[in-house]
Amino acid sequence: MNILVINGHKYYWYSTGRLNRLLFEEIVNSLSKNNEVKTTIVELGYEVDKEIEKYKWADVIIYQNPINWFGVPWILKKYFDEIFKKDIFFTSNSKYGSSGLFSNKRYMFSLTSVSKESDFTETDGFFDLRNIDDIYISQHKMHQFCGMKKMETFCAYDVMRNFHTERELDRLRFHLNKYFN
Secondary structure, three states: OEEEEEEOOOOEOOEOOHHHHHHHHHHHHHHHOOOEEEEEEHHHOOOHHHHHHHHHHOOEEEEEEEOEOOEOOHHHHHHHHHHOOEOOOEOOOOOOOOOEOOOOOEEEEEEEOOOOOHHHHOOOOOOOOOOHHHHOHHHHHHHHHOOOEEOOOEEEOOOOOOOOHHHHHHHHHHHHHHHOO
16 A cells, blocks of 8 residues: 655744654654555655645645644645645536545544643533544544545544553554554
């Protein structure tokens, strides 16, 4: 299988990206054993035409990034704006959202969040019982608009206060093994 793994973290002095880099490298290392893997680290730069070719080549695209203000880091949004071009990723037709040209592709988000999982699952939690995919609906709809099929999202929660590296790496490996044997 051809897999494109994208690290969409944006460096800040208070959030250097070490955790997202660790998870990104784990995805790449785990999947490289039995698949062809290409990577992009958005913050290091990219060439639009080469990125488009990577998407055409890939069967699956995996994004590793933090949740920033309930969405993707601005640098990843900029990347999407530059890469997801009309008549390459989608076209126009009379039924809105049904003209995606990448219907043979799947995508997965691997996310890090400062919120606790209970913020999603408890009745008095901040997210009012919405799950991570509900919060990320705009990202899922963007990929659906391009015809791509969603795979189950992975999320490491409470990463600033209660992160256990080996536990989360094991959870990530287990998650990946469900889809990539």
